[in-house]
Amino acid sequence: MSKLLISGGSVVNEDRKFRADVYIEDGVIKEVREGIPAPEGCEVVDATGKLVMPGGIDTHTHMQLPFMGTVAVDDFYHGTKAALAGGTTMILDFVIPQKGKSLVEAYNTWRGWADPKVCCDYSFHVAVTWWSEQVSAEMKDLTSNHGINSFKVFMAYKDVMMLRDDEMFECFKACRQYGAMAQVHAENGDLIKAQAEKMIELGITGPEGHEMCRPEQVEGEATQRAIVIADQANCPLYVVHVMSKTAAKNVADSRRKGYVCFGEPIAAGLGVDGKNYWHRCWRHAAGYVMGPPLRPDPSTPEYLMDLLANGDLSCTGTDNCTFSGNQKALGKDDFRGIPNGVNGVEDRMSVIWEKGVHTGKMDACRFVAVTSTVAAKIFNLYPRKGIIAVGSDADIIVWDPEASRTISAKTHHQAVDFNIFEGQVCHGVTDVTISRGKVVYDRANGGLKVVRGSGRFIPRQCFSQYVYERQFLKEKAQKPEKVEREPYTGPIVEIPK
Numbered sequence: 001m002s003k004l005l006i007s008g009g010s011v012v013n014e015d016r017k018f019r020a021d022v023y024i025e026d027g028v029i030k031e032v033r034e035g036i037p038a039p040e041g042c043e044v045v046d047a048t049g050k051l052v053m054p055g056g057i058d059t060h061t062h063m064q065l066p067f068m069g070t071v072a073v074d075d076f077y078h079g080t081k082a083a084l085a086g087g088t089t090m091i092l093d094f095v096i097p098q099k100g101k102s103l104v105e106a107y108n109t110w111r112g113w114a115d116p117k118v119c120c121d122y123s124f125h126v127a128v129t130w131w132s133e134q135v136s137a138e139m140k141d142l143t144s145n146h147g148i149n150s151f152k153v154f155m156a157y158k159d160v161m162m163l164r165d166d167e168m169f170e171c172f173k174a175c176r177q178y179g180a181m182a183q184v185h186a187e188n189g190d191l192i193k194a195q196a197e198k199m200i201e202l203g204i205t206g207p208e209g210h211e212m213c214r215p216e217q218v219e220g221e222a223t224q225r226a227i228v229i230a231d232q233a234n235c236p237l238y239v240v241h242v243m244s245k246t247a248a249k250n251v252a253d254s255r256r257k258g259y260v261c262f263g264e265p266i267a268a269g270l271g272v273d274g275k276n277y278w279h280r281c282w283r284h285a286a287g288y289v290m291g292p293p294l295r296p297d298p299s300t301p302e303y304l305m306d307l308l309a310n311g312d313l314s315c316t317g318t319d320n321c322t323f324s325g326n327q328k329a330l331g332k333d334d335f336r337g338i339p340n341g342v343n344g345v346e347d348r349m350s351v352i353w354e355k356g357v358h359t360g361k362m363d364a365c366r367f368v369a370v371t372s373t374v375a376a377k378i379f380n381l382y383p384r385k386g387i388i389a390v391g392s393d394a395d396i397i398v399w400d401p402e403a404s405r406t407i408s409a410k411t412h413h414q415a416v417d418f419n420i421f422e423g424q425v426c427h428g429v430t431d432v433t434i435s436r437g438k439v440v441y442d443r444a445n446g447g448l449k450v451v452r453g454s455g456r457f458i459p460r461q462c463f464s465q466y467v468y469e470r471q472f473l474k475e476k477a478q479k480p481e482k483v484e485r486e487p488y489t490g491p492i493v494e495i496p497k
Ligand SMILES: C[C@@H](CNC(N)=O)C(=O)O
Pocket: 062, 067, 185, 289, 290, 291, 292, 319, 321, 340, 341, 342
């Protein structure tokens, strides 16, 4: 039996911060109170003066994704050990079947990639890149038999992953039927394709063309369209990688109107802006290329952080999908060839602490909510994950709010040779990371101590209470009713034959 005691710290959950020790046996939290004595043979982590928080849950990663002619360089091993070094103890990655291919076969392929490599617990969303009765049947199989409760639809990547509005409506109705969370990549793919061609015709082949062909109104319009289509399907909606003020406003407004809608800003959009696309060094500018793009409006990161702090936006991921400089160079003559994606999985927690807590926009409890607890509730992992409580998994971080670190590709644990936060100094550093009850990272004593393949796939049930309780109440209260009236017997216009 493995025993671990975290002593002397202040436990921070989404609801309160309080002085307590945490005692763990075989990866499960057994006691949370002050003054727990260390039993015989127990490992002790000294958390005096530090914060003891639920490990981060990254809601959005793409480890070793085959994409745009190459493969994301951070695989399930490098990506998850970097996550642990940064205080994230679970990732939610994506199975992305090719258009026309089986979702279940893709799920099995991705399981084969991840299971032997992950160093922390993980789960999957599944992308719906085409539509047919077969797809609906496979969604039912995945939700009933494979622990999947979330599906992502792409409104961008025309001809590759994009669904039309009518297909998206059918998919959202299926998500509602199965009790799944519908996710959307909200950009107008038709406009992107046409406007990108226009950029190339104008001779604009650099990364600046990537943003100019899909300005934030192209993201905002698709976000609003997805919100309406999901509501018409009585389906809760989760908007992934909210990258702009326009899209964020649409999510916030829908929530204020009572829609069951969640917005996910990511570390990149919270930490940097899109001015980098105009950098004179091509390799630097290309390093920031992702979809939807980072926005050149320099007030965007703070705007998104304000909405995250106040609850208009819900939880955070990274969309970690990394390509090194030589891979990005596939698009050196045409930005449409630059593999889309950036880093974030190692730096999300520190970036959000620096920009959110250190600036006074949110307290430590809200930090725990937006980096762990809300994600656990939305994706039906709570209270197994996302809280420090008796019976919960021992995925825990000892956090030093006063320490700071300088982010750099020279020192990060990721495989990618570029870091979009290069040079940023962040308060809020992981001292110790505990995954499945074991110390897997100790900043002051040797760093990472991970075991490849030690993480487990975590299956999730559908009909998350946090999401569907309100959906059911809303449907009951707003059910369309027929008007009982006498049949019409008045005159009718004659239509000439
Ligand atoms: C394909 C995937 C990663 N790439 C990206 N976001 O730029 C996504 O669109 O989320």
